Amino acid sequence: MTSDRSGRPVVVVGAGPVGTSAAILLAQHGVPVVLLDRWADVFPQPRAVHLDDEVHRVLARMGVAEEFAAVSRPGRGLRLVDRDLRVLGSFEREGISEASGYPRANMYDQPDLERVLRGRMAALPLITFRGGVEVTGVEADGPVAARVRLREVASGAEETLDASFVLGCDGANSTVRQSIGSSMEDLGFEQRWLVLDVDTSADLRQWEGVQQVCDSRRAATYMRIGETRYRWELRLLDHETADDYATIESLLPLLAPWTRNVPVEELKLVRITSYTFRAAIADRWRSGSVFLLGDAAHLTPPFIGQGLGAGVRDAANLCWKVAGVLAGQLDAEVLDSYEPERSGHARSMILLARRLGVVMTRGGRLGDGLRRLAVPGLALGDGRADHGIGPLLHLLAHRSQRLGGEAVSEHLASLL
Structure with missing residues (x-):
């Protein structure tokens, strides 16, 4: 067996839900972790809104099942509807999974999940969190050694960290991925969408699951993600930008199928932005002691709600293996199983989401x-x-x- 007992930490790059989950899982196995992120606090803008029961079970393993349940609400599944919201097909996910014991679909606001994970992280002394730093490069230096170059955002001061392993959880524009020479394979989907959150106490009288509007001109997604919080995603036409819809009044024609009976003063626009939804996967997920997880390794359109969950699955697969190698309990060769075990599932979920996006649009x-x-x-x-x-x-x-x-x-x- 090979192991490293020099005390070098595992460095996790990126403190979003995937990176924070990885840090928690490693610390629970007794591994010291340094978690790096450009931002000192939780990024306030909502993004992901759905996790399934299997990922909920991973959260339970991290010790935050009750805390997550307190900030989420069970979903009822997914329906394909036409532009008049008539049901075309349904994917029911209501109730508790017999296999996991958790709700099959869980709707939430991503900043709430991140605050739950940060709270758990703060209770684990093996995790050192450093916000306000930007990773500029990573070098693998053998099977259980790596170096991380970073710069403090405020001062510009540069330093190098020695690590046993580096987990790149730094998102779609991953510096870690670039550092190891990995590139993204385009899986053939690219569309611009408007994403907005609205807060209202009005009763919209809609089904409590996710509605995917199949409309070749203006496909859309609607879902309730909180007690008074609603998410819409609407495909942008070629000539449109998010600036065209900066006010709730400008959005009313798009939201009319759901809100036509709600006075405009009862609708509060929480945030609005545009995203380019893509389907892609990294051509390799590892170089020596450096690994890619989450959006650094795979990008999926959001139509089946598996993007963030796939990253948490990555962390759950990899972290116990890293801990076992560092403890001398597992051969380093066990790490070779990470990419084969995760990439096939990630690819299938991406292609599934892509195909649904094609059907919708x-x-x-x-x-x-x-x-x-x-x-x-x-x-x-x-x-x-x-x-x-x-x-x-x-x-x-x-x-x-x-x-x-x-x-x-x-x-x-x-x-x-």
């Missing part, structure tokens, strides 16, 4: 008509990588052929 008026004919009444299964939306897509093609012949079937297949 492509095909023009003919595609909209085919969706109305082919989808109604379908159930999407249990949401696992080998079930879920895949059967829906096959059934769509089958029904379209039955309804409209080969030409219609081929057109729908081109959307998938």
